[in-house]
Amino acid sequence: MTEPRLFLRLDLTSRVRLGPGKIRLLEAIEREGSISAAGRALKMSYRRAWLLIDELNSYFREPLVETQLGGTGGGKASVTALGRTVIRAYRAMEKDAEHMVRRRSAPLVRRLKAGR
Amino acid sequence: MTEPRLFLRLDLTSRVRLGPGKIRLLEAIEREGSISAAGRALKMSYRRAWLLIDELNSYFREPLVETQLGGTGGGKASVTALGRTVIRAYRAMEKDAEHMVRRRSAPLVRRLKAGR
Numbered sequence: 515m516t517e518p519r520l521f522l523r524l525d526l527t528s529r530v531r532l533g534p535g536k537i538r539l540l541e542a543i544e545r546e547g548s549i550s551a552a553g554r555a556l557k558m559s560y561r562r563a564w565l566l567i568d569e570l571n572s573y574f575r576e577p578l579v580e581t582q583l584g585g586t587g588g589g590k591a592s593v594t595a596l597g598r599t600v601i602r603a604y605r606a607m608e609k610d611a612e613h614m615v616r617r618r619s620a621p622l623v624r625r626l627k628a629g630r
Numbered sequence: 631m632t633e634p635r636l637f638l639r640l641d642l643t644s645r646v647r648l649g650p651g652k653i654r655l656l657e658a659i660e661r662e663g664s665i666s667a668a669g670r671a672l673k674m675s676y677r678r679a680w681l682l683i684d685e686l687n688s689y690f691r692e693p694l695v696e697t698q699l700g701g702t703g704g705g706k707a708s709v710t711a712l713g714r715t716v717i718r719a720y721r722a723m724e725k726d727a728e729h730m731v732r733r734r735s736a737p738l739v740r741r742l743k744a745g746r
Contacts, residue, residue, distance in 0.1 A: 521639040524731060526739055528633070530746055574741050600738060607734050611727050615640060618723045622716060623642055625690050630646055 518623065520615050522608055530573045537604045539566055543579055544593040544601070552591075567591075574600075634739065636731050638724055646689045653720045655682055659695055660709040660717070668707075683707075690716075 523533040542552035553563035571577040578597030582590045593601070639649040658668035669679035687693040694713035698706045709717070 517641065517643050519641040521641070522727075523637040524735065525633065525635040525637070526735060526742060527746055528635075530742060573743065573746055574738075575743055576741070596741060603734055603738055607731055610730050610734070611638075614726050614730070615723055618719055618726070619640065619642060622690075622719055625692070625712060626642060626646060627689065627691055630643055630689055 518615055518619050520608070520611050522604075522611060524604070524607070526573075532600070532604055536566055536570055537601060539563060540570070540578060540593055540597055540601050543567075543591050544598070547590055547592070549579070549581065549589070549591045570597075570600075634731060634735050636724070636727050638720075638727060640720070640723070642689075648716070648720055652682055652686055653717055655679060656686070656694060656709055656713055656717050659683075659707050660714070663706055663708070665695070665697065665705075665707045686713075686716075 521534065523531065525531050538556060539552060539558070542555045543549060546552045546555055549563050549567060550560050552558075553560050556563070567579045571579060574596060576596050577594055578600055579591050580594055637650065639647065641647050654672060655668060655674070658671045659665060662668045662671055665679050665683060666676050668674075669676045672679070683695045687695060690712060692712050693710055694716055695707050696710055
């Protein structure tokens with residue numbers, strides 16, 4: 515991981531919060547195809563993953579994740595077009611912010627103690 | 631406070647972390663002229679304020695805050711030129727990031743549920 519590193523939490527409103535945890539979970543669902551597999555991949559309990567998705571889905575007019583009741587092997591989940599829009603917008607903000615921060619923090623980094 | 635709001639934590643290196651708490655403390659010392667008054671203004675214990683300043687001072691080649699032993703009324707503290715540079719750089723990053731985020735998050739905000 516390159517430095518400096520930036521951690522962004524974005525409050526769209528006081529009750530609508532997007533941060534790295536929720537975005538990583540959306541990405542894992544896209545990759546893994548289910549909430550349980552995404553939770554396992556992130557070492558997050560199924561309950562925790564499910565609650566985060568429920569919260570994300572409650573923010574927007576349409577869901578970010580859709581679930582299908584499972585037969586053998588459990589239910590599937592997929593990220594909707596709006597979910598992908600949210601992931602992309604968040605990652606684009608992060609990238610923009612990283613470029614800006616790298617530029618603006620250069621004078622500070624030069625004045626750090628050696629080994630810091 | 632306008633929305634969306636952004637919270638930035640900047641790790642200049644893995645051991646050098648700048649976030650809103652430390653920056654607010656530097657600003658309060660600049661305003662109040664002592665660590666104890668700054669702590670009180672931020673409802674932070676003297677010990678906590680002192681530890682944060684000690685940590686900040688350990689990051690850079692020169693201190694961000696200088697203290698003078700106090701006579702009556704306790705010791706004074708002042709923010710150095712480098713301290714002011716750090717405050718300004720952090721606040722400039724935050725402002726840049728807020729503009730960028732406001733622009734990039736507009737399509738998401740439009741798709742929030744009413745009342746969210």
